[in-house]
Amino acid sequence: MKTSILKLSAYLLLITTFSCIQNANKETAEVVKVEAPKFTEDWESLGKHNESPEWFKDAKLGIYFHWGLYSVPAFGNEWYPRWMHFEDNKFYKHHVENYGHPSEFGYHDFAPMFKAEKFDPDAWAKLFKDAGAQFAGPVAEHHDGYAMWDSEITPWNTMDTGPKRDITGDLEKAIKGNGLKFITAFHHAKNLQRATELGQDVRISHFPNFEGMPPTSDDPKLQLMYGNMEHEKWYKDVWLGKMKEVIDNYHPDIIWFDYVLGDIPEVYRKEFAAYYLNEAAKKDQEAVIVRKQHDMPLNMSVEDLEQSRKNKIGTKTWMTDATISNGSWCYTKDLGVKESADVLHMLIDIVSKNGVLLLNVSPKADGTIPENQTASLLEMGQWLKSYGEAIYGTEAWYTFGEGPTKEPDGHYKNHQAFHKLKYSNKDIRYTTKDYNIYAIVMGEVEANKELLLESFAKENVLDMTSIEKVEFMGSGEAIEWSLSEEKGLSIKAPSKPVEEMATVIKITISQ
Structure with a gap:
């Protein structure tokens, strides 16, 4: 009897053990299944990523900011840390006169001076939201090797120096807390010193390797900055x-x-992309990667055009990064600022071609955003609050617009020509959403003025639309209009001007 009981016990123990092993294997398999990478480190796998999710296509406007140690001297532009080392230029002269020779007062010596004592992330986030932005965030690191977050990799960061706070962490909470998406911008691919047999590579290396200067130091701490x-x-x-x-x-x-990303070995670009997209997938984030040149395939990233834009409708969503200023991307003394109407017109033109605008602002070293920049942002935001229906969630019509002002060809090489563009009420840009077409006049429309929208002529539109209603957004007046196959859509403006910066005509077509 005792033997039988022992045999039975052993049998039950065996069954239990086998069952536990099966359950453990099942749980392990489930864990592996959940945590298995969705993307692998190859372009074919990464190309399965939806590079432009609907939220990004619909957003149209984001804001970021060049803010860091270069904001302390507030001279010239954000490339101060490079040019302060070159004799016979204004940066070097300014540095010597105000701080001493760069061999004795290096760029890293600005770190204790970057206090950000008036920085209010909640006020910034509210300003960006009031400006009409749908996403916002910092230049997390420029070319200068200074991290705008609490970093364990480099001692040159905002927690260990200067502000003694996690700037990026504070911004993330405030920006996401205001219902906006969060962007971080990286320029640090240019930070590595890349020498050539001909000497210093002026194009690629940010810090020059001049003997006796801090960028040549063998101090491991300084090497992490330079x-x-x-x-x-x-x-x-x-x-x-x-x-x-x-x-x-x-x-x-x-x-x-930013540019120079292509000089990062491909293996690391792939590893970054797979890591980012897999981490985003764990949080159900529809992540977006934006690049400037041919650094990553367009089937998994968004194209960016610096200080320029397309002169035709983009077949894919694209981006322009431009600054609200007329000069430097970072704050400098007496920095000029674009008029709000000019910034708005740039946004409207970009949106009419399936683009998104990433607008830069330039805070001071103390953490305040200058009043002239704030005013320009809020004026644009007020227009978007009233007429954002014609911007957010729209897409390009069959044509982006009509009028005399034409954008030049090319990328950044023509950025000066883009700076000089000035739209008028003779220029019209189109967007569409649902059964509405929005004709946006770049300026004020005179009272009782007769407008002719030639884009509605049969030879242009090809498939004539059946129009149900025409209205000037912001005006309650009934609008007189007529549609001619030969000439287009003729509209008589209201008896009073509606809007000074840009006038929106909403054209509803039959469903």
């Missing part, structure tokens, strides 16, 4: 390490890259 180290170590531990650190800690919805 990018003076073994290349492979920098690519893996610094460039990629910083990307992963920001992804893990702040979960940005958009990561935007």
